[in-house]
Amino acid sequence: MEYVSPAVSTIYGIEPEAFLGDMQRWAALIVPEDRDVALKHMERALHGEPAVHEFRIQRHSDQAFRWIHNTDFPLLGHDGAVERIGGIAEHVIEANLAVEHQGVLLAELQHRVRNILAMIQSLALRTADGAVDVEDYRSLLEGWLLALTGVQVLLTREANTGGLLRDIFASEVSAQAHGGDQFELDGPDIRLSPKAVEVLTLAFHELAANALKHGAFSTPMGRLRASWAPFEKEDRTWLALDWTEEDMPRRAPPIRRGFGSDLIEGRMPYELGGAGKLVIGPGGAHCHLEFPLEDGESILETEAPVPTRLFGGTFDMTDAPDLTGLRVLVVEDDYYMAGDTAAALRGAGADLLGPCSSEEATFELLKSSTPTHAILDLNLGGGGARFDIAHALRDRGVPFIFLTGYSSEVIPTELVDVVRLQKPVTFRKIVEVISRL
Structure with a gap:
């Protein structure tokens, strides 16, 4: 050069x-x-x-x-x-990563759009089963689409961290009630995961829509009381929630009961791992829900995937054992092998002594420095395997490994307990073995 x-x-x-x-x-x-x-x-x-x-x-x-x-x-x-x-x-790292990340974004967009369309298709089919006529179908489907839009807006505004249970309740209930005095919300502030926000928003929408047509909100005299509280179960925190309608005219249960029951008693346990029970009687609806408060992603989230990271070669130590605090001596006469081994150790957090390419250089270094660990090649500069450095390190109590192309037959009896890595070997393997010494 x-x-x-x-x-x-x-x-x-x-x-x-x-x-x-x-x-x-x-x-x-x-x-x-x-x-x-x-x-x-x-x-x-x-x-x-x-x-x-x-x-x-x-x-x-x-x-x-x-x-x-x-x-x-x-x-x-x-x-x-x-x-x-x-x-x-x-x-060109930025350009390469941008192209790769664009592909990830496109794949994620396709995945989410397909899932959302599948959900809309499911809602459209189930809404059709219970609609009285075309106008009723239009109104019901519009309500569902608005509810989904509300979930997406909430998850976007909250940066996909979920949402407060009270806010979700109030949003769906206030849209159907005649006024704020028709409902009471009683419970602590609970932040739900995005998945729980998605499922519960649709459940509350179904309950509130049913209350407007047939239950508590169908008359100014009706009342709704919603209460919730956390509790411990199976070494996890769960949430218990009750929806109770009172003081309404007696009337026959509505025909359109299957969708809400399936949503609460079927989808709730399946997606949130809990349980739900919906009872609709002449006096209104009572719903009991309980589920563990755990993280879960919604298909309506909009956060972009984390940008692609550039990973290196075989000495990229992402997620490898942490060698911080170790001072590792590298004795290796191959230029590339020595440099790459050192790079892998540094990538895992270790401090380096060397690399040293000869016995002379190694013993000179050991005069002023003592490693905590060492990696030794056995054939330095040709001439066969030599073990003077190994014996010196053992006398000092320094743990080490052999990194060599030799078979085990060349190792003397007093050193057969030393870990021997046969070349070629992955640099991650070297880091893992050093971490266990």
């Missing part, structure tokens, strides 16, 4: 001077899965063919993973032979 633009410090998180010289310095920043392909594209440019490719790197400055769009091209001399290779690197 002869020249690097100052802009590389922003993209790679390393000073331009660090790139000059051996190409391995550049290649070591590329994640393992992408490295060979990137180097092959360089070979194409070396043979006179322009090459355009993308790969991932891990920046030195913040250990973040980034996508690079690279254009490599040959620079020819007077005789037409390739004298140098030029390259243009473009940081």
Whole structure:
């Protein structure tokens, strides 16, 4: 590498001077899965063919993973032979993530729209079963659509955190009652999950619509009392809720009873894991509901999925064991293996000693520093397996593992209890084994 633009410090998180010289310095920043392909594209440019490719790197400055769009091209001399290779690197993580996130958003939108349309279809069919005539059907279906709209508005306004039970009650009941003196709401402030908001809003809408046609709200003298309270059951907090209508003219139970009963006694237990009972008599309706107060998503929520994250290669330690507080010595003479192992350990929170590529460098480091853990390659620089470092670490009480291509037969008897990871091995596996020492 002869020249690097100052802009590389922003993209790679390393000073331009660090790139000059051996190409391995550049290649070591590329994640393992992408490295060979990137180097092959360089070979194409070396043979006179322009090459355009993308790969991932891990920046030195913040250990973040980034996508690079690279254009490599040959620079020819007077005789037409390739004298140098030029390259243009473009940081494209935002564009790549935006495209991927757009796909996630589209898939989520399709999923939710289909679910909402399926719910509307179900409501339309069930409403038709109980409607007296076309006008009655129109009115009932309009009411359901308005109720669904109200749920969606509530979940959007509350940033999909659910809603207060009292607000949901008041919204549905006040729309049907003659006035505020016709109903009484008695219970503590309870915030419901989005799923509970969806189910209960439709249940209250059905109860309130029935009360207007046949029950407490069909006469100014009728009254509704709704009460609720939390209670403990099966080591969980549940909510008990009662809807009771009083003081109304005696009349025959309404014909359109099946939909409400199915909603309260069928959908409630199925979607909220609770129980519901609806009794509609000549004097009005009594409904008892109880269900656990647990999280649940509604198909009417509108919050967009979390933007896509860029994950790196095999040394991306997302969700790996936390090695914070550990100081790990890496002894490995392979440049890429040493650098990648160190990157994986740093990604898991560990502090690094080394990497060291030789026994001499390792013992020099151990004069001034003591690791809490170590990873040892057995064949440093050729010549077969050596165990001087292993014995020195055991004398100090430092736990370590062997990371080697050798089989177990080469391990001396006094060290057979040491964990041996056979190359090749995933870097996540290395982190997991270190966490268990």
